[in-house]
Amino acid sequence: MLAFGASAASAQISNDVVRIGVLADMSGIYSDLSGKGAVEAVKMAAEDFGGTVLGKKIDVVFADHLNKADVGAAKAREWFDTGGVDLINDLANSGVARAVAAVAKEKKRHIVVNGASNMGITNELCSPYAIHYAYDAYSLAHGTGKAVVEQGGKTWFFLTVDFAFGIGQEEQVSKVVRANGGRVAGAARHPLATTDFSSYVLQAQASKAEIIGIASTGADAVNAIRAAAEFGATKNQKLAALLLWIEDVHALGLPAAQGLLLTNAWYWDMNDETRAFAKRFFERVGKMPNMAQAADYSSTMFYLNAVKAAGTDEPDAVSKKMREMTVSDMFTKQGTVRADGRFVHDMYLWQVKTPAESKAPWDYLKLAATIPAEQAFQPLSDSKCELVKK
Amino acid sequence: MDIFGIPHQALLGQVMLGLVNGAFYAVLSLGLAIIFGLLRIVNFAHGAFFMLGAFVAFLIGRYFGIGYWPAMIMGPLVVGLLGILFERFALRRLYKLDPLYGLFLTFGLVLVLEGGFRVAMGSSGHPFATPDSLRGVVNLGFMVLPVYRAFVILVAVVVCAGTWIIIEKTRMGAYLRAATERPDLTQAFGINVPILLTLTYGAGVALAGFAGVLAAPIQHVNPSMGSDLVIIVFAIVVIGGLGSVLGSALTGLGLGVIEGLAKVYYSEASSTVVFLVMALVLLLRPSGLFGREEN
Known part of the structure; x- marks a missing residue:
């Protein structure tokens, strides 16, 4: 009792350091989307916060999860058990994010998911310590998917990457399609990091579906879109890319990407604040930040502010604070965390510019629609999270 | 007409695509087979040289404005030269050691x-435009085939046949085969075997670089484009019979089709079927479909 009282009074910060671990794809297919950019974004937040919180140093560490769920989970365990890590951020790759969410729940430590879409984070895997911050499969489906169905795309065929992310994405969009009177003609599942999509595109053509839904991202989506154009699928069918990043548009080039719709939570060229952040980021990383990297920055700031407000880094106290506070920064003007851990904010539907519209390098997107926060995410009443009072 | 529930048109389309992929497999496994045949080196770097070929084409286009056709010569040339340097200054030191060292x-x-x-x-890759003269599609009735893919099959067949003729029908090829069988005896006849080895390695990886240039307009140019391919190509070389040039080329085409199906x-x-075939072949015919039994 005495020992407890003494420690609570003197040491509000565990190990005398607030340590943030960036668990990212540093070397694989998603390393442009997460990787070094994610690490730098978190470091920028720590620096902008002043380098210390409650008089203790803020330390940023990072590791490569190799896109393997077991590697990610093992690293998270090590960081929580012996590394003194208080928060794990980024977590690109849905398989990894799911595994680490389970570890966080067990260890009662914080994670923020910015680079993965899987709905499990705010449903069956939810905990007071996990926040799903930037986007998720529901918000992407209800952005791009819904917009395309409303424009008349009623029959869909999916090219789906064969793991948690792609399958979850296909599921969500299929729901939207059916709810709007559409039909799913079929799906072809391909392995992660497929280079040749020609045979999948042929199957999509044979299905005669109006829309080819691309339930993959990064290099997979880029290759799928290129193959669809090459085989003339885009003459009779339309493409709907369900998660396209600014880097993917960059890799495709505007001639191939123009006109595509995509749902992103953030774009570097939205206002003066986003442009200022992007400029600083560009100087450090050599490319423009994407929505996950902007969210890495924003969520790290949010966590540090919550630690400061709580006066401690004790996970339960910080969790409580994070669910009371509102975020207003360059990422979002009005963001709040719900009981299921979903960080709710406006999402945006973008259209890729034509080469003529693009005035400068990385000038790629124009706003097509704003999806208000209350419509952008799965209704709380539908959440399977045990923390949601029904 | 349906074949096992699949319309025959779709099936023909997939066989056609399998042939295109098989063409890449054939050119890549050809180089691998030649290198293994003569140097007894399991050249794991083959995929990386493939990637280098694509990047050479991309970079000379970006910085010097050099187009696709010159790149088809310069890509393999640059990659071949790098291969020669690598063989001369690194790989050569390992010939006397266990083959495992070469692999490492x-x-x-x-x-x-x-x-x-x-x-x-970056990992996202870079677009590479198809040359204007090979743009467009041909309608084969059962599928729409991009002209460029048809071109790939044609070029691959020519390259494989050319390589086979050089090895089987020319004096140079005879030296090569002799050096493969008995390097000591060949040396005794006054043939410079070390140079032969260097040139063979250079030519083998130049083939990989050539395949890389061919692939650039199809796959976008990115650092991991070779590593996904090389494992499959290894399986093909094993199935075809290690060191068998003709076997590798034919097996490459055949397995492309099986994968398509x-x-x-x-x-x-689809990503495992090649290895399934490999396991079966190794069980039933350990020296490969076209390989000779070795002592």
């Missing part, structure tokens, strides 16, 4: 090259 060295080279390119060029009937297995 070439594997290390893959990691260095891929990592280096990922840092310098797997994509229609059970797509999830």
